[in-house]
Amino acid sequence: MEEIQCKQKVGFSLSIWGLGMGRKYVDFWINLTDEVDLSEMISEAKKLGFRSVVVSSVDESRLKEFKKLSEDFKIEVYRKLILEPKDRLTLLKNLRAYRGEYEVVSVICSNLEVALTAARDSRVDSLILPPSKRFRIDKGVAALISNSVELPFKWFIDEASRREFIRVASEIVNYLSRKTSIIVSSSASKPFELRSPHELASLLQVLGLDRSTALDAVSIIPGKIIETNLVKLSSSYVARGVSKIG
């Protein structure tokens, strides 16, 4: 009964990301830089209770190495592309070029033009609103946003950007929590910047969401995005709602 209710609410079966078996936690953004020790990073993620991680890296070989290591730790790894375009045209050009290569595409919206374009484009999986953004999220902007909004926890840990980040996060929760889904990711580039799912979810709890919704932000919502994109990237996919059988 509980599962049926969840299915209706979330819109897909929870058997995989199921509540019955315990939540399957996803860290939606780990940034692999050149200096970081990959095995340390993945063992820390495993220790914290994540079963899937989404990683971004400039270096393709490091991504492959990370994926290989993940098999030993039994963690699923997906690739993420972070775009930070200056205008609408650059964003559209990048999306056209790279959407088919990555499981997840996120856009850092540094100005309103990019934010409004990314918010409506179905090729974008999540919007990241940086603490230094120079626009306000009002009713007009909120009405246009249909994609998920991501909150990178690293900006909260960093004392320099913390105050601004809290302001942006509370704006997002106040205006968007009923309309779109919110994701919290660690955005860690070092092992000590990783945080457990409950620590990530506590940010949303403090901002006023209930515990279950806050935990969805690190389990069901990112899981759903990955699941949808894997279907889209598979060879049997033809168009939305159409796929080859056999």
Added chain:
Amino acid sequence: MLLEVYRRLVKRKKRYIVVEASTEIPIEVFKKIIEKSYLELFGEFGLNEANLRVVKKINNKFILECSHNSTPRAILSISSIKKLDDSLIYLRVVKVAGTIRKVREIIAKR
């Protein structure tokens, strides 16, 4: 009936948070950094409401007691800590439990 109301008024629900530190730190230092972080984020009123108390230290694990309503706030303030003086440190929330007995079981298992 009155007795029941009185009990509800007096009894404050608590939660015990098991926190693991990356390095060996004394209990006083732990308490100080937690309180400082909580104070920065939620202010004096928040800190008073939380009733933070470090119950025990076992190796590099600490048992932190806080009021039931302030648990997410306490977790958030723990996870915001990344520095102790000038050296890097991280504190991990291992588990949250409702009784001290359960906490002891968790630590013994680990």
